Amino acid sequence: MTGTFAESGADLRLDRITKSFPGHTAVDSLDLTVPAGSFFALLGPSGCGKTTTLRLVAGLDEPTSGTITIGGQDVTDTKAYQRPVNTVFQNYALFPHMSVLENVAFGLKRRRIPDPVRKATEALRLVELEDSASKRPAQLSGGMQQRVALARAIVNRPALLLLDEPLGALDLKLRHQMQFELKSIQAEVGLTFLHVTHDQEEAMTMADTVAVMNGGRIEQMGAPQELYELPRTAFVANFLGQSNLLEGDVRGTDGELLVVATAAGTLSVPTARAVATTGRVVVGVRPEKLKIRTAEPAPEAGRNILGPGRVVDVSFSGVSTQYLVDVPGAGRVSVFAQNSKGGPRLATGTEVWLTWGVDHGFGLQAHPASDATVTDQGEPRLASEPATVGAVA
Template structure:
């Protein structure tokens, strides 16, 4: 059943100066099952923060503990300087927007947005409601009923109804999951615009990597009740610290290799195939020395692909592998290749469709090459498939 937490009356909200959220030793268990391992987390005031992970990772449970909809097994929840751990939802300076918008079907949009103010006994609501409808660009639809709006418009009404109560923190639990792809992408930009304009803390739960990276200033990648990695989207993407993050956030080629030496600031790697690869030592998640096993990671879009007949055109100093195309998929903006190489049986390569080479088809012998600086290193003791569909199956 969908619930909507309501912002507290003015005096309680005023006790929480600032909208930072601080979780200390927070955990949640049900019997023998641990949904959230004890974790510490600080969500900066005024930020757009995303909890990202697959179903069952603990992200929604964490959000619900912030909202007061789940009682922590251990730990504390602070919102600003207010200890909210024992407070019921309606006394916390937060509002929650769920995937099912829970709009009142018998009320028009104006009255849906005004509901929270009227519930608190505020008589004069016109100015605040109009300002909020202007923020979400729905003022011209104020007298329509929810069923007369699109899914994206209904979502914006739900956000306006939550924000009009002036919460310190807005919690969003998979708010775009019911929308189609094109509308979801549009709403990602809308939510980011709204958050920037109002300047309050947004905490967003999602399983959609692109959604998190589009909107969030900071992402916490969750796995099995723990935070696997925390950071800015670009940093998580470029410098994953685990195979789970490398595979879950986008797509990675992970190549099993052995450190065979060093050259300047690079580690030299040997594998099953001929030649060697280079990888910056500074981009290894764990220190590695000669003889250590590592997983060399490279994102598919950072690899260039040429037909074997053009191998001489590959610039010196590039990492290079030979292989054979086993699959090619045209998806408009790019062609996605799967290449079988002695180093790795299924290397993914994304090539922009600028000047397509008709020779690059299944069965063709090719050379893959990339800048060594784009290679990152992970501990080979990890599950190479963690974070992929194969690992979850």
């Protein structure tokens, strides 16, 4: 794209950033690099430090220690209005008495930038709202207002655009639509986007790189598929979707497989997919990787078997049916069966066995149960809760 939005974004570096409040450290010696022109997501539950990190980058808060660099320039002590940064908030923060065009051009006029109307019109064209230029914000849908807020931020050509839970106020269908639109706009304008969210699907749909935060630190960082398929901690395994986790002791190796004895039986996991390979470990598998069977399967190389167990709950969600299966020694195991063939669902009380290919599992370091797992919303889950936690052997 040529013209106003041809300039690319700048990289962001946080070096040992700490933000402490009385009795609480919100961000703890954080090191982070966001490459120029990337779509980067900070993901985590409430209280993990992600919003505080965004406020530090924006200049709305001052770090207790550490340095913040944007495009090679140290901005740690620079005021918010002097930083090459713009922020898009969840509540849009549009001026209700101004037209859409006036909202987008406001910052340009205030800074006496030449041709504010032309540049604002170009920004509205980018977000496909040029025809709504004369309308007031109240005349627009939530998604359209969010695009106006995005145009207002982009028109200032910031080196870095911060997105603070920008889609949180939208309904589910519109949120999905805006996820793809945001990603498309970011790719077209080439700016650096730093997106803060607690929504796992939102982060994985849009971001090139996701950093999962927990307790003021980055728990794991990488491409969305990498984090989902190969989590390195139980927190990441349970915050990004759901995981079945079964704890046990390593009994040795079988070729390239780690053999683990659990209370539910002996399981295998590729050594290359295990963080820990000795002592006490956790074998994990995603619910959609499991197959549910009503007849006992024969032992087969490369396949793990759990059971027999009993179906204790059935939930239909359209695309899939979720089964909770009570397996002795494993607790309640979650299975997602895709509804691709139709037919009757299994009833509660049905005796079943669960199988999965060993290559679909992963191995984690064992920790106390109270520290190892989180709910889908990122809150701590007690070891006694059924959900997707395997019993300790």
